[in-house]
Amino acid sequence: xxxxxxxxxxxxxxxxxxxxxxxxxxxxxxxxxxxxxxxxxxxxxxxxxxxxxxxxxxxxxxxxxxxxxxxxxxxxxxxxxxxxxxxxxxxxxxxxxxxxxxxxxxxxxxxxxxxxxxxxxxxxxxxxxxxxxxxxxxxxxxxxxxxxxxxxxxxxxxxxxxxxxxxxxxxxxxxxxxxxxxxxxxxxxxxxxxxxxxxxxxxxxxxxxxxxx
Amino acid sequence: xxxxxxxxxxxxxxxxxxxxxxxxxxxxxxxxxxxxxxxxxxxxxxxxxxxxxxxxxxxxxxxxxxxxxxxxxxxxxxxxxxxxxxxxxxxxxxxxxxxxxxxxxxxxxxxxxxxxxxxxxxxxxxxxxxxxxxxxxxxxxxxxxxxxxxxxxxxxxxxxxxxxxxxxxxxxxxxxxxxxxxxxxxxxxxxxxxxxxxxxxxxxxxxxxxxxx
DNA sequence: CCATAAGCGGACCGTTCGGTCAGGTTGTGG
DNA sequence: CCACAACCTGACCGAACGGTCCGCTTATGG
Numbered sequence: 001x002x003x004x005x006x007x008x009x010x011x012x013x014x015x016x017x018x019x020x021x022x023x024x025x026x027x028x029x030x031x032x033x034x035x036x037x038x039x040x041x042x043x044x045x046x047x048x049x050x051x052x053x054x055x056x057x058x059x060x061x062x063x064x065x066x067x068x069x070x071x072x073x074x075x076x077x078x079x080x081x082x083x084x085x086x087x088x089x090x091x092x093x094x095x096x097x098x099x100x101x102x103x104x105x106x107x108x109x110x111x112x113x114x115x116x117x118x119x120x121x122x123x124x125x126x127x128x129x130x131x132x133x134x135x136x137x138x139x140x141x142x143x144x145x146x147x148x149x150x151x152x153x154x155x156x157x158x159x160x161x162x163x164x165x166x167x168x169x170x171x172x173x174x175x176x177x178x179x180x181x182x183x184x185x186x187x188x189x190x191x192x193x194x195x196x197x198x199x200x201x202x203x204x205x206x207x208x209x210x211x212x213x
Numbered sequence: 214x215x216x217x218x219x220x221x222x223x224x225x226x227x228x229x230x231x232x233x234x235x236x237x238x239x240x241x242x243x244x245x246x247x248x249x250x251x252x253x254x255x256x257x258x259x260x261x262x263x264x265x266x267x268x269x270x271x272x273x274x275x276x277x278x279x280x281x282x283x284x285x286x287x288x289x290x291x292x293x294x295x296x297x298x299x300x301x302x303x304x305x306x307x308x309x310x311x312x313x314x315x316x317x318x319x320x321x322x323x324x325x326x327x328x329x330x331x332x333x334x335x336x337x338x339x340x341x342x343x344x345x346x347x348x349x350x351x352x353x354x355x356x357x358x359x360x361x362x363x364x365x366x367x368x369x370x371x372x373x374x375x376x377x378x379x380x381x382x383x384x385x386x387x388x389x390x391x392x393x394x395x396x397x398x399x400x401x402x403x404x405x406x407x408x409x410x411x412x413x414x415x416x417x418x419x420x421x422x423x424x425x426x
Numbered sequence: 427c428c429a430t431a432a433g434c435g436g437a438c439c440g441t442t443c444g445g446t447c448a449g450g451t452t453g454t455g456g
Numbered sequence: 457c458c459a460c461a462a463c464c465t466g467a468c469c470g471a472a473c474g475g476t477c478c479g480c481t482t483a484t485g486g
Contacts, residue, residue: 017483020433043473054435059475119386160402167384167399171376173332176425185417186380189373192413193406200405204398212389230453230462256443267465272445 024061026051032072035113040069040120070125073117077131080104084138094151097142098191101165105183108169115173118166123211132210136162153199157206164190237274239264245285248326253282253333283338286330290344293317297351307364310355311404314378318396321382328386331379336424345423349375366412370419377403 016024030051034042044065048055062068083103090096108114122128140158147154171186172179192198229237243264247255257278261268275281296316303309321327335341353371360367384399385392405411 017432019483023434044475045473048435055474056435056476057433060433063475065474156402160398163384163387163399164402166387167380167403170383170386171380173383174336174376174379174423175420178422178425179417179420181417182420185373185415185419186376188413188415189369189377189406190380190403191406192411193402193404195411198405198408198411200401202398202401204392204394206398207388207392207395209391210387212391232453233463236464257445258443268444269446269465270463273463276445278444 020061023051023053023057026053027058027061028072031068035069035072036111039112040116044068066122069113069117069120070122070128072113073122074125074127074131076107076111076114076117077128077135080107081131081134081138084135084142088138088141088145093142093145093149097146097152097161098187100139100142101161101168101187101191102184104165105169105187108165109172109183115166115169129211136210150196152194153196155199155202155206156194159207159210162210163207164194233274236264236266236270239266240271240274240281241285244281245288248282248285249324252325253329257281279335282326282330282333283335283341285326286335287338287341287344289320289324289327289330290341290348293320294344294347294351297348297355301351301354301358306355306358306362310359310365310374311400313352313355314374314381314400314404315397317378318382318400321378322385322396328382342424349423363409365407366409368412368415368419369407372420372423375423376420377407 027047031047034047034050044058045055047068048058051058058068062071080103084100087096087100090099108118123132136158138158139161143152143156143158143161146152147156168183168187168190172182175182240260244260247260247263257271258268260281261271264271271281275284293316297313300309300313303312321331336345349371351371352374356365356369356371356374359365360369381396381400381403385395388395
């Protein structure tokens with residue numbers, strides 16, 4: 001579990017009682033694991049059992065289940081955005097963009113809740129909005145750098161990249177884990193579509209937001 | 214509601230009592246509409262109410278909710294496969310493949326349950342397996358024809374096409390219906406990746422089945 | 427070491443779901 | 457036209473869920 005960007009509520013365990021801090025950590029670990037394995041529909045009771053704490057304790061730390069999901073999902077978004085920012089320091093801009101997409105897809109494929117959360121109505125939460133914006137910004141910078149080097153076509157944006165990451169991650173969903181690395185096939189194919197050599201005019205402008213109206 | 218291929222159970226209303234046949238039709242229409250609008254999680258009670266019949270009647274026609282979902286989903290798969298077979302008669306093989314993908318995505322985007330069903334564990338059902346095979350076969354023929362005309366790269370198969378359809382349909386899921394035709398942008402982009410000009414070697418072989426082990 | 431408040435936990439609540447069933451209704455073959 | 461089987465229905469059931477609450481435990485500052 002990493003730190004949230006500029007917002008320490010989730011892991012703000014400093015001025016807590018020792019047992020409370022310990023339980024909160026156990027809870028977040030258990031929730032992340034259960035969500036990744038079974039999706040966000042797992043019951044609070046299951047998560048509490050895995051963490052070895054009582055159900056009531058869960059609601060002491062997070063008023064509703066949605067708050068818990070939001071906390072975990074926000075942390076993941078932040079981690080992903082951080083990875084993107086880190087890759088901005090990479091020499092090869094094309095490989096950096098590809099690596100970013102690969103890491104993002106891998107994260108999403110390994111975590112059932114991540115896929116669900118992207119689609120859910122959690123967009124109302126301002127913290128998630130911020131994390132999402134940070135992610136799109138990182139993707140946009142990586143794209144701009146790759147464009148400047150002429151390795152991607154000039155009509156794509158950071159929003160496109162984020163949505164295509166989602167597309168690749170969902171592509172192989174029907175097969176479950178039957179062919180473990182199959183998503184790499186489709187990431188590669190889609191990346192071919194991002195190259196300037198392939199470019200045919202795109203019929204619809206890129207979006208300028210990830211949130212529904 | 215169209216006919217199931219070679220299997221008339223779903224709409225086998227011939228030797229039924231008149232009221233039973235009528236109710237079955239109302240039920241299937243209501244279920245398809247509710248599933249499309251709200252996904253497969255809508256309650257049986259809701260569907261029954263929309264059909265104007267009692268809840269018990271639903272279970273008279275379909276032993277479990279899963280049976281109902283399977284019937285509706287199978288019908289959709291069959292319709293999609295039929296559309297693919299129809300497009301095999303189209304003169305321009307490249308446009309036929311593109312049109313097939315576009316129709317498939319459009320269907321999936323307009324129907325929440327369709328997206329869910331693709332991922333669900335309904336693959337056990339032999340009828341769905343058959344419908345799925347028929348769909349992949351149609352996609353494979355369209356692909357082979359396009360390949361013979363040199364308009365697509367030579368390392369893709371019908372399975373790739375079906376999975377990429379899924380990818381495109383899910384790509385814009387985070388935005389809901391905020392930008393109605395946005396999926397066309399990503400279908401176009403991915404189709405660019407399917408052209409021979411763009412081809413870089415793909416890292417993983419295509420799957421040879423859509424079912425998990 | 428103790429007083430106290432913060433934390434804990436699981437019985438409990440209201441709701442919703444898929445699915446069942448007994449008893450009333452109705453279409454239909456003869 | 458009638459008898460009967462097929463059909464319809466909504467009250468009902470048990471399970472599972474998110475969330476509440478209060479009596480008990482325990483960490484901690486003084």
